[in-house]
Amino acid sequence: MEPLRADSSGFSVSWLSLGVVLVTFLLLPEQLLGFSEELWKLQQKLRRELGQVVRSFSGNPIIRAILDAAYWILRKASRGRFASPCSPPHSLRGRLGGPQEVLVLWTAHQQPNPLHEETYILAWRVGDGKGSTWQEEAINENLCREIGGGPDRWGAILDLPAEAVTRIRVCAVNCLGRGDWSHEELEVTTTRAKQPGSKIRNVLAKGVQTCANCANPMSKEPGEAAYAQLVCRSVFQPDCKHGPFCPKCRERVAQKVLSCCVCRGLIESWRQVTTRKIPIHSQSQNNRVSEHTSVSEHTNSVVAMSWANAHVARLAEKAPPEDICGLVVVCSWPMPQPVLEQYELFREKLAAAMPKEAYVYPGTTLHCTICTLRAFTSGRMESSEKQRSSESWSKILDAARRDPGWPTGPVALKMGRPTLEGSAGIFRYEDTAGTIAAMRKALRAAIIAAGGEPAEGGGDRSKAKPPSGTPEGEPAPHIPDIVHSTVLRWTAEPADRAAAQEAFAQVAESWEPVEIIATAPRAVFEDIPYMHIPDDAEHTWWRSSA
Ligand SMILES: [Zn+2]
Ligand SMILES: [Zn+2]
CATH class of the missing domain: 3.90.1140.10 (Cyclic phosphodiesterase)
Structure with a gap:
């Protein structure tokens, strides 16, 4: 009996150590794997597949609650060390509380990583930028949770100067640093103190384009915007610029039986215009920090419409x-x-x-x-x-x-x-x-x-x-x-x-x-x-x- 017991305990120890190695690898911060794209891809693949298994169980409310608690404990215990790099928040909106008080609302960029954590920095600037600087305020408390918004919808109140035009923007921040500023900004025009009539409108941040297909603001990441190249010019809108298209719309168009531009012309290929060198990981994940993004180079690449699906x-x-x-x-x-x-x-x-x-x-x-x-x-x-x-x-x-x-x-x-x-x-x-x-x-x-x-x-x-x-x-x-x-x-x-x-x-x-x-x-x-x-x-x- 003796050798058998030794065998089975040795067996379970090796399983346990395999499990520990696997979990460690899954939790390894992404930037530590920067030296090998292969390893990074493997980690992403394992995370994705594990996520799918977890999701198939998480339909059950009890398991859901246990998982949420486990994620919460892991996030607190690790102090946000397993977070992913921040992406810009979107759907920025404003509501006037009083003549000079505005409730700013935004939605967090959804991260597939359940251990992701971020807080925000709200910035505002009076005037059009000449001679005025951005003031910042760290936002750690979500006001939106108190008024019953979704978990990704955040809110904070700002007091603005009277009789001024103020721009407001927001970015996410965590232990990996700040993400990009929101692609939208709010422009609030306030009246004299205690007078009604203040106004809010949404404006695009400087240098941000909108997609010709879905009208959403597009990331300034290199390789994001693409223009369609047609088989032949459309008769419906001869002055169409055939873009820019955001990556989501490009995929949506490619899924169509006939891949058409907004002008209904048949698309043959995509032209991507970037002013920076395309980072090595840009095809795998857009928000990944890359060592090559600082190299300035004008690229104009043509990508044939892929047939693969x-x-x-x-x-x-x-x-x-x-x-x-x-x-x-x-x-x-x-x-x-x-x-x-x-x-x-x-x-x-x-x-x-x-x-x-x-x-x-x-x-x-x-x-x-x-x-x-x-x-x-x-x-x-x-x-x-x-x-x-x-x-x-x-x-x-x-x-x-x-x-x-x-x-x-x-x-x-x-x-x-x-x-x-x-x-x-x-x-x-x-x-x-x-x-x-x-x-x-x-x-x-x-x-x-x-x-x-x-x-x-x-x-x-x-x-x-x-x-x-x-x-x-x-x-x-x-x-x-x-x-x-x-x-x-x-x-x-x-x-x-x-x-x-x-x-x-x-x-x-x-x-x-x-x-x-x-x-x-x-x-x-x-x-x-x-x-x-x-x-x-x-x-x-x-x-x-x-
Ligand atoms: Zn789009
Ligand atoms: Zn077109």
Whole structure:
């Protein structure tokens, strides 16, 4: 018995030490790994994956409370040493309390690191800057918590001089130092003492641009702003500057079947203009401090529109991402049986002919999107959120269905030959009876009646907004201007684009255009990307034929 006991205790000791090494590595401050990008990437990957495991457990309120307490203790015990570098706060707003008193509100940049900690520095300056200096005040107490704001929303009160124009800005600070100043500033115009009539307006900080697509202020980080280069000039807005686009919008545009500029011109590549050398880690994480940012150099790089899609790579590996959830209204899902049979043969031929980087969709995923209520790329949804969101959207969808213009007959479509449009291969449909157009029109009216404004096609998104009552940060709905089903995307960039185009065109020739009666519209939770979800009661939450 003796040697066995020694064995098992040796075994548990080695497991314990492995655990200690792993935890130490995970908690190592990021800047200590600056010497090796590989190690840093490994740490980020492990943190991400561990985060996913933790998130899958944290739906349970008891585990949630235990985790929150553990994070709190770790933060206090470490005195903020595990924090990440600060990023600028956003959504800066002001409310007048009196003629010279202003409540300044801002939202912390969300950090994935649960051990992140930061406080703020509020700065104000009288006049336009000539001869006046910024005064600063450290903000350690969140006034917003007392008046019932979210955990990331902060507030503080400032007393301003009378009869003056004052600029206010804010930055985050922790043991790693200060982050950049907010991209927005408040301009407060005060009247004479005790006189009403003071005014507040939001202004952009000096040198900050706004995205041409979403109108949000953009970070001054090198490589943030990019301009689209088009296949050919658009006829809709010949004077479009095709940018600048923020990284988020660039990704959003790249996810589209047809990647279009705000002027609706088809995008071929991106031009990035920076006046500083691109830091070595800039592709991995934008806010990472790099040793190279101080080197001044004018760069003008052209990046081809990538065909590769990270979500598709995960689908092909049979390990779909879990941090996503969309709300979509689709029709022809599942496809009518004869179409599925014809597609199965086509799919086999296509998969055999295309390069290995191509991912051909299973027949069960084929569908036509009528309207995207929430793009799946907007992040995961807790079950309570799903419930609340689907309930409020159901009311809007019911209103659309009650619209006299909502079609009552079958959805008749003509399914054409597929084409490869670069990042995606698609079937286009002819909306022969105008059924889908009529549904989209009724949906648009119902969304507007609910206080929202859908984005349309590849057009301007800056005015789009979700219905009133939607939590802050949720995306606006989107109504496409084509009827299509995607059949192919790319796990990685193909070696030879021209060869891929040719192979696709050849197989597409064999597809006989077919007239179909699509299955009735319904709304679903798209919690696996690109409709790779099962057809069950858990996923479908609204039907047009109620
Ligand atoms: Zn944008
Ligand atoms: Zn344009």
